Structures are given as structure tokens and as C-alpha cells.
Amino acid sequence: MDVTYRMAAGMGGLRTSGDLVARTQLDKKMQIDEGKKYVAEKLGIDVTDLSDEIAMRKAREENGIGLPIATPGKPKGFAAKKNIKELFDFDIRSIEALT
Structure with a gap:
């Protein structure tokens, strides 16, 4: 978790896309470059915009x-x-518990 947290913080966290890319690493077991492509594709933006x-x-x-x-x-x-x-098909337990 420490490495993922540092990567998310390094990408700007919620200000940019760090929280989303970190979740692709945790939830979908993606490498960082693959996670960036996934997030950018889902948002309809270029990877450089992340x-x-x-x-x-x-x-x-x-x-x-x-x-x-x-x-x-x-x-x-x-x-x-x-x-x-x-949007991202993530497993978010707090949301799943409410549905």
C-alpha cells in the first residue's frame, strides 16, 4: 500500500488522476502504464492529460x-x-454494501 499511496500522491491524488490510477493497480492488478491507459480511455481523454x-x-x-x-x-x-x-467497474465495498 505504501508504494501505491506514494504513486497516487505523486500524480496529484484527487487533484488529477492519482487516486484512480492507484485503484486500477489495487483493484484490477494493472501496472501503472496500463492503469493510466485504462483511466484515460474511460474518461475519454489523452494519457498526458491525467x-x-x-x-x-x-x-x-x-x-x-x-x-x-x-x-x-x-x-x-x-x-x-x-x-x-x-464508470471504472471498481469493487468499492462501501458502495456495494449500500446496494
């Missing part, structure tokens, strides 16, 4: 997968997690 805070903010808003600062009218918390689960 580390761009502005491009990722737009992608996160459009897909309802959470922003670093809660914004009125945008999904946050469990709603954002639910959208992440549906």
Missing part, C-alpha cells in the same frame, strides 16, 4: 467523480464513489 489539473477537473466534473473541494451541485462522498464504481 497529470493536468485543469483537464482533470473538467473530466471529473463531466463524469461526476468528485473534486478536491466540494462544490455545490456536484457529486461528493458516496455519490462520487458510486459514479467511480460505475
